[in-house]
Amino acid sequence: xxxxxxxxxxxxxxxxxxxxxxxxxxxxxxxxxxxxxxxxxxxxxxxxxxxxxxxxxxxxxxxxxxxxxxxxxxxxxxxxxxxxxxxxxxxxxxxxxxxxxxxxxxxxxxxxxxxxxxxxxxxxxxxxxxxxxxxxxxxxxxxxxxxxxxxxxxxxxxxxxxxxxxxxxxxxxxxxxxxxxxxxxxxxxxxxxxxxxxxxxxxxxxxxxxxxxxxxxxxxxxxxxxxxxxxxxxxxxxxxxxxxxxx
Amino acid sequence: xxxxxxxxxxxxxxxxxxxxxxxxxxxxxxxxxxxxxxxxxxxxxxxxxxxxxxxxxxxxxxxxxxxxxxxxxxxxxxxxxxxxxxxxxxxxxxxxxxxxxxxxxxxxxxxxxxxxxxxxxxxxxxxxxxxxxxxxxxxxxxxxxxxxxxxxxxxxxxxxxxxxxxxxxxxxxxxxxxxxxxxxxxxxxxxxxxxxxxxxxxxxxxxxxxxxxxxxxxxxxxxxxxxxxxxxxxxxxxxxxxxxxxxxxxxxxxxxxxxx
Numbered sequence: 001x002x003x004x005x006x007x008x009x010x011x012x013x014x015x016x017x018x019x020x021x022x023x024x025x026x027x028x029x030x031x032x033x034x035x036x037x038x039x040x041x042x043x044x045x046x047x048x049x050x051x052x053x054x055x056x057x058x059x060x061x062x063x064x065x066x067x068x069x070x071x072x073x074x075x076x077x078x079x080x081x082x083x084x085x086x087x088x089x090x091x092x093x094x095x096x097x098x099x100x101x102x103x104x105x106x107x108x109x110x111x112x113x114x115x116x117x118x119x120x121x122x123x124x125x126x127x128x129x130x131x132x133x134x135x136x137x138x139x140x141x142x143x144x145x146x147x148x149x150x151x152x153x154x155x156x157x158x159x160x161x162x163x164x165x166x167x168x169x170x171x172x173x174x175x176x177x178x179x180x181x182x183x184x185x186x187x188x189x190x191x192x193x194x195x196x197x198x199x200x201x202x203x204x205x206x207x208x209x210x211x212x213x214x215x216x217x218x219x220x221x222x223x224x225x226x227x228x229x230x231x232x233x234x235x236x237x238x239x240x241x242x243x244x245x246x247x
Numbered sequence: 248x249x250x251x252x253x254x255x256x257x258x259x260x261x262x263x264x265x266x267x268x269x270x271x272x273x274x275x276x277x278x279x280x281x282x283x284x285x286x287x288x289x290x291x292x293x294x295x296x297x298x299x300x301x302x303x304x305x306x307x308x309x310x311x312x313x314x315x316x317x318x319x320x321x322x323x324x325x326x327x328x329x330x331x332x333x334x335x336x337x338x339x340x341x342x343x344x345x346x347x348x349x350x351x352x353x354x355x356x357x358x359x360x361x362x363x364x365x366x367x368x369x370x371x372x373x374x375x376x377x378x379x380x381x382x383x384x385x386x387x388x389x390x391x392x393x394x395x396x397x398x399x400x401x402x403x404x405x406x407x408x409x410x411x412x413x414x415x416x417x418x419x420x421x422x423x424x425x426x427x428x429x430x431x432x433x434x435x436x437x438x439x440x441x442x443x444x445x446x447x448x449x450x451x452x453x454x455x456x457x458x459x460x461x462x463x464x465x466x467x468x469x470x471x472x473x474x475x476x477x478x479x480x481x482x483x484x485x486x487x488x489x490x491x492x493x494x495x496x497x498x499x500x501x502x503x504x505x506x507x
Contacts, residue, residue, distance in 0.1 A: 009466050016459040020452050027448035034443035084441070106438070145362045152365050173365035174436045185438045200438045210440060214427045221423045225416040 008057045015050055044090055051081045069223035076216030083209030095205060103181055104129055106202040108188075111137040113195040116160055120201055131201070133180055134160040140189060140197045153186050155197040171199070178204065248354050255302070258295035259353040262288045262319060263346060270342040278338075285342060289323035292349075296320055303360040308376040309367065311494060312356035318380050319349040325384045333417065335410050340391045344384065371432035379425035383486055385418030386457075390483035393476035408472035411479050412464065419457050426454055449489040456482040 022043075026034035037043065058064060058074045065071050085091050092105045107120035107129065116136035119128050139156040152172050159167040159179050169177040177184040181204055188198035250256065265288030272281035296316060299307040307313035326341035352358075363372075392414060395407035429450070434440040441447065460478035469475070 009462070013459060013462050013466070016455055016462060020455045020459065023448045023452040023455065026443065027445040027452070031443045031445065034445075034448060038443065087440075147362060149362050150365065151362070152368070174369040174432075176435065176438070183434075183438065187438075202438050207434065207440070211431065214430070218420075218423055218427055222420045225420050 004060060005063075008060055011053060012057060015053065018046075019050075039088060039090070047081065047085055051078065051085065054078050054081065067224075069220045069228060072216045072220030073224065074220075076213040076218075076220055079209050079213030079216060081213075083206040083211075083213060085206070086209060087203070087206030091206060092203065101181075103203045103205060104131075104201075105205075106200070109135060109199045109201055110196055111135055111155075111157070111199065112193075113137050113140055113197075131180075131182075132161070133166070135184065135199065136160055136165075137197055140195050142189075153189060155186055155189075155199065157184070157197075157199075181205070251353065251358060253358075255295065255298060255358060256353065258291055258298060259316070259319075259349055262292045262295060263349050263353060264288075265291060266342050266345045266349070270339060270346070273339045273342065281338065281342075285323060285326070285338065288345070289320060292316075292320035292323070303362075305363050306373050308373060308380075309361060309363065310356070312352055312358045314376070314380060314490075315348045315352035315356065317377075318384060319345055319352060321380055322348065322384050325381065325388070329388065329414070329417075333413050335388075335392075335413060337388055337391065337410075340388060344387050344391075366436045369432055369436060371428050371435070375425055375428040375432055378421045378428060382418045382421035382425060383490065385414050385421070386479075386483050386486055389414035389418060390480050393479035393483075396472045396476040404472045405469055408469050408475055411476060412469075415457060415460060415479060415482075419461070422454055422457060426450060446489060446494070449485060449492075453482060453485040453489055456485055 022038075026037055029037065054074065055078055058071070058078065064074060086095070087105070089105050092103060095101055095103065104120070104122060107122040109117055109120040109131075111117045114137065116134040118131050118134040120131060121128050136158045137155060138158060139154075141154045141156075142150060143152040143154065145151050155171045157169060157171055157177065158165045159177070167177065167179050169175075171177050171184060171186045173186050176186075182201050183204055185200040185202070186197070187200035190196055190198070251259070265284055269281045269284035269288060272278075272284060296307060299313065299316060303309075303313075308317060322341050322345040326338060329335045329337065329341075389411050392407050392410040396404050396411070399407060429447075430440045433442055433447075456478065460475065460482060463478055464475055467474070
């Protein structure tokens with residue numbers, strides 16, 4: 001048993017070190033290539049192994065499970081990993097295969113003022129897909145500061161399903177519309193034959209798991225490190241040192 | 248490097264002068280006077296923040312100048328909390344941190360007021376940045392305590408090792424909170440909970456190094472104080488890179504670059 005515990009501890013440390021190396025490496029290659037790198041097949045295998053080992057390690061460590069906040073931290077990490085995999089492009093393919101839901105991970109939609117649109121271009125720029133709803137643009141506005149700097153981009157939109165408006169919102173940066181399993185964001189705008197807005201549309205798959213994991217992780221970390229008496233109150237180390245050195 | 252001939256500049260230089268004087272008093276063993284002068288420096292630092300707040304019309308956490316200004320004031324509060332609640336007395340180190348963070352605010356970073364772009368107008372703006380700044384100050388203190396392990400005689404190492412552990416334990420929850428709030432904010436503003444931006448990757452590396460520290464320390468306790476210290480100092484180095492290098496260098500372009 002002691003042997004198994006040691007193996008788990010060393011494996012955990014090794015995985016953390018591996019992740020540190022991967023994060024630092026990816027900081028040097030720029031965001032786009034980093035995203036590709038972390039979603040590449042070898043890394044997909046790495047994430048799956050990481051998730052599997054985390055689950056096994058937590059189940060096999062009775063001392064961890066007895067410590068509620070520590071168990072919460074590790075459970076949170078497992079939720080975050082699961083949610084991240086579920087929300088990835090491959091995760092969406094798996095969802096289509098298992099649940100049969102036809103959701104797309106992310107894309108962009110151009111809507112002209114006074115018109116409606118249900119087609120979006122996926123993030124690979126080559127595929128156009130149809131969403132199960134239309135988005136109509138009632139109005140698009142830009143607010144400015146007195147200095148002339150942009151204060152806010154605002155798309156006033158309505159979601160239309162079977163010729164009925166089912167949701168309405170003034171979409172601003174930081175205030176997306178959540179509808180039908182998608183988040184709909186203000187992304188860009190322009191003027192051609194009339195004003196148009198570009199909306200970024202991303203699937204919300206896995207986000208519940210991720211944010212739930214964040215809650216567990218956060219509560220667990222504060223509980224464990226701030227609110228738990230983990231050690232007897234030792235005499236203040238630095239004052240102890242001063243006494244020892246007679247100053 | 249340029250001198251700021253303004254009320255803002257004057258307030259910063261007055262704070263620095265106060266901290267330097269307090270440090271000198273502390274070194275000469277005049278602890279009470281040092282504490283009073285430290286308090287005076289803090290009051291001036293707060294005045295400088297209030298002035299900035301009125302000047303720019305939003306809480307000053309937008310760019311490097313404002314971040315370092317806030318850290319210069321925050322270091323006093325952290326120092327107070329550490330002394331009263333955790334009984335870790337590191338006032339000389341705290342003053343040194345105060346001087347180190349206020350120097351670039353006074354002489355290097357551009358203080359031109361800027362309005363908030365749409366992405367920064369969010370409820371996450373202040374808590375995300377504030378949690379990180381407080382964590383950074385605590386980790387700075389931890390790194391100083393960790394460096395102490397290498398300097399002092401062997402019988403005293405354990406004291407500094409424990410201080411390091413206490414300080415990292417205080418800072419890590421805030422580091423976690425900053426990271427999580429940043430991720431939720433990114434989902435709201437940038438349409439993705441993780442953007443693989445260089446600054447994000449460094450902040451993840453930082454968090455993982457401290458997570459590694461806790462795993463390593465739970466395995467060996469204080470058996471290898473120097474090894475524990477290396478984890479702590481590496482973590483703080485990663486913080487410096489996250490905070491400065493990514494912003495200041497032109498090597499990596501990324502989403503966080505408006506913060507320069």
